Amino acid sequence: MNGIDYIADTNAIIYLLSGNLCMKPYISNRLGISIISEMEILSFSSMTDADEKCIRSFINDCIVLELSEKIKNHAIMLRRICKIKLPDAIVAATAIAYSLPLITADKSFRQISGLNLILIEPVLL
Incomplete structure (x- = not known):
């Protein structure tokens, strides 16, 4: 679909932007991100202008996947059944x-049936 290889959760984006080696295998791939991850990553209050510029550049290289009716309804169902946070339900429903x-890196996604999950372990530097 549109040349996307993976969808990156917000924590995976943070690890990638910080140079954590756990994301090295995925750097050369085309990443999609949920609109909710874009919102989360851009809303950190301690972000500097340089950070924001770097993040926006990264986002421009990704395919941002909007919230459709199908994704919205699936996220509602996931939240009810799995009792996960709404942003996580939206990201999972998007994938x-x-x-x-x-x-x-969020292990709570393991409980979601039908989700193709790649769990990463951050490398401590």
């Missing part, structure tokens, strides 16, 4: 809707 693997 499922596009039939793409989700890269994340």
Whole structure:
């Protein structure tokens, strides 16, 4: 779908932008991100102008996947059944809707049936 190889969760984006080696295998791939991850990553209060410029450049290199009716309804169902946070439900529903693997360090996604999950372990530097 549109040349996207993976969907990156917000924590995976943070690890990638900070140069954490856990994301090295995915650097050369085309990443998709949920609109909610874009919002989360741009809303950090301690972000400097340089940080924002770097993040916006990264986002421009990704495909941002909007919130559709299908994703919205699936996220509602996931939140009810799995009792996960709404942003996580939206990210998971996006990955499922596009039939793409989700890269994340958040183990709570393991409980979601039908989600192709790639769990990363951050490398301590």
